[in-house]
Amino acid sequence: MQLKNFVVDQSLKELTKHRTVVLPIACYETTIDHNIHGYIPLHWHDEIQFVLIVKGEAIFQINEEKLAVQKGDGLFINSGCLHLAEDMNNSGCVYICLNVSPRFILSQELYTTYVYPYIQATNLPYLHLGANVDWGKNILDAIKNINQLIQQKSLYYEINLTLQLTLIWQNLVINGFQLEYDQTEMLKSHRMKQMLNWIHLHYAEKIMLDNIARAGQLSRSECCRYFKRMLQTTPLGYVIDYRIQKSLVLLQQAESNVTEVAYQVGFNSTSYFIDKFRKAMDMTPLAYKKYKMDSL
Structure with missing residues (x-):
């Protein structure tokens, strides 16, 4: 088993490059206990993050809150939020991690209205994504699709990828979350x-x-x-x-x-x-x- 070191700077900002060669996005599978620390240590990044648990279960801490996430469910973690992840009950937890620059979610014309208010909201450090509700399932399915698109890199996959991102954000917005700024x-x-x-x-x-x-x-x-x-x-x-x-x-x-x-x-x-x-x-x-x- 190869252990991976999780590198952050002095402020806990993650130094992993969250992008492919041409796109400000990264999507990969993470096995929590393969990390050198045995868990994913506390860190933050400018990118927003979506998580889909594909095996086992994990405990995530986002800012001050902790919650358990089981196989088939996931999380949205907002830009700039401190977070860590630990395997739960030695389950061998594996999750798909999708990190994307907020400015890549929608066009620049729509960013100011539909993205920026969400990443600035102080009452939205995370959202639990449950497969038992339509909007949550739609986001989780799109995460799977993006993971497959990046792995396969078929013709025009970048266009399909942007369509999936738009679908993710549309479902998050129509959830009707009331934004606050404290x-x-x-x-x-x-x-x-x-x-x-x-x-x-x-x-x-x-x-x-x-x-x-x-x-x-x-x-x-x-x-x-x-x-x-x-x-x-x-x-x-x-x-x-x-x-x-x-x-x-x-x-x-x-x-x-x-x-x-x-x-x-x-x-x-x-x-x-x-x-x-x-x-x-x-x-x-x-x-x-x-x-x-x-x-x-």
Whole structure:
């Protein structure tokens, strides 16, 4: 089994190129537990995302909310929303992931009226797409069709692809969702990304709660509330988790050793790193390294 690394920048913006050679779109199948972390870590991107579960079931977190999505159903995840995915009940979850630039959904003349208001709405971080309702089934079928079109690349497939995208957006719009625009929610999202960006730039250094709060222009207590509400952890707990995530790649390098990796990712004690790693990964860093080396 080949493990895939999920690459994001310091603000958690995904760096995967979401496009084919000529189109601002990407569609591919993802097996959650094939990721190097064992799950799809927290990230965001400018593209809107549609998901269709084709095997098993998964837990998705979008901003502050978590929900389970089962085989045959899917999700719409809006532009700029923080999200992650975890396999549920060791189901071997596989899903089709369709990422598309909002400006490619409809023509420029229609974008302002029918797309931009939706990607700016603060009450639309995601929609559950159920196969048991007509508009949801229509979107899910179109995701399958787009996946097939990109794989087969038959003559004029690009035109057929744009027709399917139009169908997807038409069904989303006719669902009649009432859009809201809350400046407080916009500011909250911006501040959260500022704090995450700061952590990802400085994770290898000594980090204090004051540093993180200052990055988000918040008090210490409000900073803690943000992390608890959106990530279900503390700011410094998130720092530890992120350091462990960064250590996974380093531990797979043949020449690395546990002590060096511990200090490279910001731990000032090897024993503390081992303790936190064991709690997060259910094995020691050395056992993880040996396991990965043996699987090459």
